[in-house]
Amino acid sequence: MPSRTSAAVRIAVLADSDTRWKWGALTARRIAPEDSRITGFVLRGRATPTARQLAETGAGTGAPREVTGAGFLRTLREEAYDVVVLALVGGTVQAMLQALAAAPPHPRPVVVTGYVGVVYEKLADGLLLRHGADLVLANSRHDAERFRAVYEGVGADASAVVEAALPFLGGAPYTPRAGRDTVVFAAQPSVPASREERAYLLRRLAGHARLHPHREVLLKLRSRPGEHTTHVEEHPYQKLARGPLPSNLKLVHGHMGEVLDRAGLLVTVSSTAALEALHRRVPTAVLTDLGVREALGNHHFIGSGLLTSWDALDGGHRPVPDEAWLAAQGVAPHGGYERAFDAARARVRDLLAGPPLPPPAPWYTTATAPGYLPGVLARHRLDTAGAAPAAGPVRRALRGAARSVYRHGVQRVAPVIRRLGEL
Structure with missing residues (x-):
């Protein structure tokens, strides 16, 4: 052969x-x-x-x-x-x-x-x-x-x-320069999960923007209303941010690499975006405000030198990453990534x-x-031999219709019902 x-x-x-x-x-x-x-x-x-x-x-x-x-x-x-x-x-x-x-x-x-x-x-x-x-x-x-x-x-x-x-690591390396004073908060759909904790993070982000009115502050969102991601987002920041926000705080979508091109600081709870930023040497902070907990995923960053709080960031602190930790995590800001x-x-x-x-x-x-x-x-319609039961054309058609109805309900109808319930 x-x-x-x-x-x-x-x-x-x-x-x-x-x-x-x-x-x-x-x-x-x-x-x-x-x-x-x-x-x-x-x-x-x-x-x-x-x-x-x-x-x-x-x-x-x-x-x-x-x-x-x-x-x-x-x-x-x-x-x-x-x-x-x-x-x-x-x-x-x-x-x-x-x-x-x-x-x-x-x-x-x-x-x-x-x-x-x-x-x-x-x-x-x-x-x-x-x-x-x-x-x-x-x-x-x-x-x-x-x-x-x-x-x-x-x-x-x-x-x-x-x-x-x-x-997906890559992009132009970070170089400090005059005017590059953008803070990016990388939102996650399920971390933290509760409405109260997410509202807290939004308040602190807005507070940071008010403390630094000449600084651009971006809330980087993963999805638009009605869209779904890997994890279910029960309390979208778009909904929590309906009140007045500082003029220098903006909600943005788009490719993370393009947002990092502008960033002078990346802030997150535990997003993989932290590794993208670290690879490019963008200053990066992992928040401890809600605790260092397995449920948040920020325990992964113990030993990284990145754990800090909004209070420290408001005062101008910028964490310095531990080089040994970076190397163990597959982050290669000084070369070698292409051989990975x-x-x-x-x-x-x-x-x-x-x-x-x-x-x-x-x-x-x-x-x-x-x-x-x-x-x-x-759950995947397979038996223990790895085989799927035979389905006739009518059953396949019904399954396809049911999937379409379910998807429409989850992605379109459910968000509308949740919004109406809050009126």
């Missing part, structure tokens, strides 16, 4: 939200052999990104095709992809792996997966749901060590873990050049997790 590296390599990226599409599409470009062709797919569901959200990711690939999970599996068998990047929540990754194990395409594609940012919760759960992929990408040396420890600790093969980096994907690229190349791949072998089976795996698969 001729090597699959002798012709253009076909790569399929499947994502289930805007942030995962950004990670998946850019990862595919980073690890792709030369002359690769990348085709994108997004899962139809609550968090299916809009055209605006897709454009703002800066992924630079063509518009992805919207599919169901079953439809994507059919496509893999019909269109013969060489590499598949699964940019999905852990349970959906596991469902795809089980389905590929039950009925693998021929030849079976190389399967790549990973995380879209900082891994601060559900480490073991998420990793074991991703086990069975050929590459489980770690965004830093710190993550790679943790990932291998989890797999080895349960007796699972850890060889799929490959150290890489976040694929060499190992992953080489692993993909070797797998494509080698013998046909066997079916995936996830650690979760009906022997290792008989009380857990069936429920994970049932």
Whole structure:
């Protein structure tokens, strides 16, 4: 059989939200052999990104095709992809792996997966749901060590873990200059979760703007009303900010890289935007005002030198990052970033050049997790053999209509009802 590296390599990226599409599409470009062709797919569901959200990711690939999970599996068998990047929540990754194990395409594609940012919760759960992929990408040396420890600790093969980096780091390095006095607060859809804590952050941001009337203060939002992201946003800042705001405080959307081009300080609770800013040497602050808690994710930044409060920032403090911490987190502000994907690229190349791949072998089976795996698969309409029950044309049509109605209700009707309830 001729090597699959002798012709253009076909790569399929499947994502289930805007942030995962950004990670998946850019990862595919980073690890792709030369002359690769990348085709994108997004899962139809609550968090299916809009055209605006897709454009703002800066992924630079063509518009992805919207599919169901079953439809994507059919496509893999019909269109013969060489590499598949699964940019999905852990349970959906596991469902795809089980389905590929039950009925693998021929030849079976190389399967790549990973995380879209900082891994601060559900480490073991998420990793074991991703086990069975050929590459489980770690965004830093710190993550790679943790990932291998989890797999080895349960007796699972850890060889799929490959150290890489976040694929969207880049942009022009920060240089202090006169007039560059913009403070950017990177909002997160679910951190913090409560209305009271989010209102507090907005008040402090507005207070900072009033204290520094000549400073531009930006609240960088992830979504517009009616749009959904990876996490549900119960209390959008747009709604909390209906009262009068200082004239120098603005709510903005857009590509994070473009916002960082103007930033003199990036402030966040625990957003991955902090790593983007640090990579460019933009001064960065991680807030402790609401505590340093696992639920907030800012515990990940212990030892970074970045933890501080609004009181300190109001007084002019600018945190100085710890260089050893930066290196362990895959942030390479002084060079070396472009080599971060060499190992992953080489692993993909070797797998494509080698013998046909066997079916995936996830650690979760009906022997290792008989009380857990069936429920994970049932949520994706798969049985424990990784097969989907046959559905006739009428049932498929009803399912499609039901999904459309549900999505319209969640993205359009529900926000209107919430607004009316507050009148």
